[in-house]
Amino acid sequence: MELKVLQLDQLNDLIQVLIMDDYQLIGPKVKDGVISYDSIKSSSELPIGIIDHQSPGKYALQNIQSSRFFGYTVSPYSWKKYLYPPVQSLFKVNRNGKGISFEVTNDEPRYAFLGVRGCELNAIKIQDKIFLKGNYIDPNYKRRRELSMIIAVECFNTCETCFCDSVGSGPEIPDGADIVLTEIFEDGDHYFLARSETEKGQDIFNHLKLNDADDKHVLIKDAQLERVRTQLKRRVQTTGLKSNLMANPDHPRWDEVAERCLACSNCTMVCPTCFCMTVEDVNDLDGTTDRQMRWDSCFTSEFTYIHGGNTRESVKSRYRQWLTHKFASWQDQFDSLGCVGCGRCITWCPPGIDITEELEALSIPSNQYKKGE
Amino acid sequence: MGNNRPKLAVWKFASCDGCQLSLLDCEDELLAVAEAVQIAYFPEATREVVEGPYDVSFVEGSVTTPHDEERIREIREISGIVITLGACATSGGIQALRNFADVQEFTNIVYANPQYIDTLDKSHPISDYIKVDFELRGCPIDKYQLLEVVISLLAGKRPNIPTHSVCMDCKLKMNTCVLVAGNEPCLGPVTQAGCGALCPSYNRGCYGCFGPQDSANTDSMTEVWRHLGVADETILQAFRGFNGFLEPFKGASERLE
Numbered sequence: 001m002e003l004k005v006l007q008l009d010q011l012n013d014l015i016q017v018l019i020m021d022d023y024q025l026i027g028p029k030v031k032d033g034v035i036s037y038d039s040i041k042s043s044s045e046l047p048i049g050i051i052d053h054q055s056p057g058k059y060a061l062q063n064i065q066s067s068r069f070f071g072y073t074v075s076p077y078s079w080k081k082y083l084y085p086p087v088q089s090l091f092k093v094n095r096n097g098k099g100i101s102f103e104v105t106n107d108e109p110r111y112a113f114l115g116v117r118g119c120e121l122n123a124i125k126i127q128d129k130i131f132l133k134g135n136y137i138d139p140n141y142k143r144r145r146e147l148s149m150i151i152a153v154e155c156f157n158t159c160e161t162c163f164c165d166s167v168g169s170g171p172e173i174p175d176g177a178d179i180v181l182t183e184i185f186e187d188g189d190h191y192f193l194a195r196s197e198t199e200k201g202q203d204i205f206n207h208l209k210l211n212d213a214d215d216k217h218v219l220i221k222d223a224q225l226e227r228v229r230t231q232l233k234r235r236v237q238t239t240g241l242k243s244n245l246m247a248n249p250d251h252p253r254w255d256e257v258a259e260r261c262l263a264c265s266n267c268t269m270v271c272p273t274c275f276c277m278t279v280e281d282v283n284d285l286d287g288t289t290d291r292q293m294r295w296d297s298c299f300t301s302e303f304t305y306i307h308g309g310n311t312r313e314s315v316k317s318r319y320r321q322w323l324t325h326k327f328a329s330w331q332d333q334f335d336s337l338g339c340v341g342c343g344r345c346i347t348w349c350p351p352g353i354d355i356t357e358e359l360e361a362l363s364i365p366s367n368q369y370k371k372g373e
Numbered sequence: 374m375g376n377n378r379p380k381l382a383v384w385k386f387a388s389c390d391g392c393q394l395s396l397l398d399c400e401d402e403l404l405a406v407a408e409a410v411q412i413a414y415f416p417e418a419t420r421e422v423v424e425g426p427y428d429v430s431f432v433e434g435s436v437t438t439p440h441d442e443e444r445i446r447e448i449r450e451i452s453g454i455v456i457t458l459g460a461c462a463t464s465g466g467i468q469a470l471r472n473f474a475d476v477q478e479f480t481n482i483v484y485a486n487p488q489y490i491d492t493l494d495k496s497h498p499i500s501d502y503i504k505v506d507f508e509l510r511g512c513p514i515d516k517y518q519l520l521e522v523v524i525s526l527l528a529g530k531r532p533n534i535p536t537h538s539v540c541m542d543c544k545l546k547m548n549t550c551v552l553v554a555g556n557e558p559c560l561g562p563v564t565q566a567g568c569g570a571l572c573p574s575y576n577r578g579c580y581g582c583f584g585p586q587d588s589a590n591t592d593s594m595t596e597v598w599r600h601l602g603v604a605d606e607t608i609l610q611a612f613r614g615f616n617g618f619l620e621p622f623k624g625a626s627e628r629l630e
């Protein structure tokens with residue numbers, strides 16, 4: 001659809017239209033010292049002038065005294081926390097008299113996600129494949145996903161940890177958003193370029209009086225995206241990646257990384273594509289049971305527990321599972337990489353283990369590899 | 374459940390009573406618990422004593438005297454299931470700090486008449502003496518974990534007590550990581566979950582109350598703390614806390630000596 005201009009004061013109009021339309025608006029704001037995707041009621045709650053610095057094992061915010069709304073990159077927790085919450089009740093079992101009864105309560109949230117980045121939309125599309133395709137569809141994910149609206153915002157900054165470009169997940173916004181915004185600062189002018197991509201998005205646009213953009217705007221927008229692309233320094237070499245990883249289960253690098261890895265699971269928890277979960281029964285003294293699903297991780301020993309023990313005892317085997325799943329076996333399973341280059345697992349890893357560095361080291365043939373390279 | 378209510382006893386060894394208090398702290402649930410089990414021996418709560426044997430014995434505290442050694446063996450004999458409560462019973466507790474030093478020297482300094490002191494060289498976890506059926510970690514234990522154990526006993530299922538890191542719970546709660554975003558030394562990555570990531574939820578690093586998680590990589594944790602600028606002496610003391618005598622915390626602190 002055609003490109004429009006959304007003036008600064010119309011950003012709040014957009015938010016209000018969404019709220020009037022019964023959407024629960026989720027957008028970025030500063031909370032607990034980080035950019036958090038949280039409930040937003042007005043544009044004044046957005047992280048105005050705040051940017052983030054992310055590097056291996058480090059995160060910090062900075063106020064750059066600017067009026068920019070979307071200057072940060074990505075928040076610690078992705079949109080996954082809404083579409084696929086960390087703990088979900090599947091059903092309750094109540095004891096009544098001699099029998100039992102089952103109770104299912106479905107939440108019906110209508111989320112509007114404001115500020116979805118290119119890598120993040122790609123992550124949502126990957127999770128769509130996991131939960132919505134094939135024989136086993138997750139009805140809870142399906143309901144939340146169908147009701148939600150995505151307002152993507154193109155990146156203006158990158159962090160040291162970003163590498164979307166090299167895994168084909170950004171910085172441009174892929175198909176799948178309802179509305180795409182680009183925040184422009186040009187010659188003292190500050191406004192947004194806006195495009196609706198679906199009927200849902202167009203319905204919202206119809207409530208706003210937006211002027212058409214012109215060719216000059218398209219050039220500005222393209223130039224901004226190109227500038228962002230050249231800022232991305234971290235890379236993953238994807239050619240031959242799968243075959244190399246699968247051919248090297250005994251590479252000496254696995255032992256080295258296992259010495260650093262804390263098996264703490266932070267990486268998988270913050271990853272927007274990781275989807276593993278476990279099922280637990282939470283019982284009450286009065287006999288009611290809540291069957292819950294909660295996020296799990298291949299870094300825990302319980303993860304592979306089967307009768308008689310667990311199959312991945314060493315941290316080395318768990319790290320190898322994580323990396324080979326993301327970059328190799330995921331391709332067989334879902335026909336894409338399991339990584340969108342958001343960098344979260346690098347930032348939130350306490351020892352700062354960097355998957356791109358590990359992949360590079362693993363690409364050196366074992367017999368030529370020297371420790372600590 | 375009528376007369377089939379399991380008979381429960383609560384025993385105390387060297388400890389601060391904090392874990393027993395966690396049991397009493399289940400105020401809202403206590404009535405339901407008292408209905409579901411027969412509290413037969415629990416001096417902290419009631420003077421009434423029902424003679425053994427007992428279906429379930431909860432044991433708080435560590436073994437520190439020859440008399441304790443005898444008592445714990447007797448308890449094992451009159452108990453169906455033995456469950457230890459808390460860091461003292463499971464790892465020797467904070468009093469296991471003496472395991473790294475000479476107890477005789479301490480007693481000579483502290484007591485006017487050390488000849489009356491009859492104590493062991495070390496503070497021992499209960500499992501050094503008897504078979505323990507289940508160990509509940511924490512300093513103190515978490516009341517929800519305790520309830521989970523009681524409920525599971527009654528339901529005949531395995532209690533849902535994960536052995537993974539505190540970080541998992543931190544992430545499930547959507548906490549901001551105080552280590553990464555606050556440069557705060559945190560033992561969460563090597564510590565077993567159970568408290569619901571209590572300290573990180575209040576902007577503090579984890580103190581390791583629940584002891585090592587099942588795959589704790591303590592040497593890497595040491596390196597991470599060094600990177601944060603923490604002195605080796607302080608790292609040593611952090612590992613030598615409530616669970617300092619439990620491997621791999623023990624080894625990690627010894628390597629920092």
Ligand code: SF4
Binds near residue numbers: 267271273326338339
């Ligand atoms: S593997 Fe890491 S960089 Fe890739 S999508 Fe997951 S968190 Fe982001």
Ligand code: SF4
Binds near residue numbers: 274
């Ligand atoms: S990397 Fe691990 S946690 Fe993530 S999806 Fe794969 S197996 Fe699951």
Ligand code: SF4
Binds near residue numbers: 345
């Ligand atoms: S790679 Fe990092 S975040 Fe992931 S389990 Fe290992 S230490 Fe934790």
Ligand code: SF4
Binds near residue numbers: 266541549551552562
């Ligand atoms: S605050 Fe501590 S426990 Fe929580 S994620 Fe960070 S390192 Fe782990």
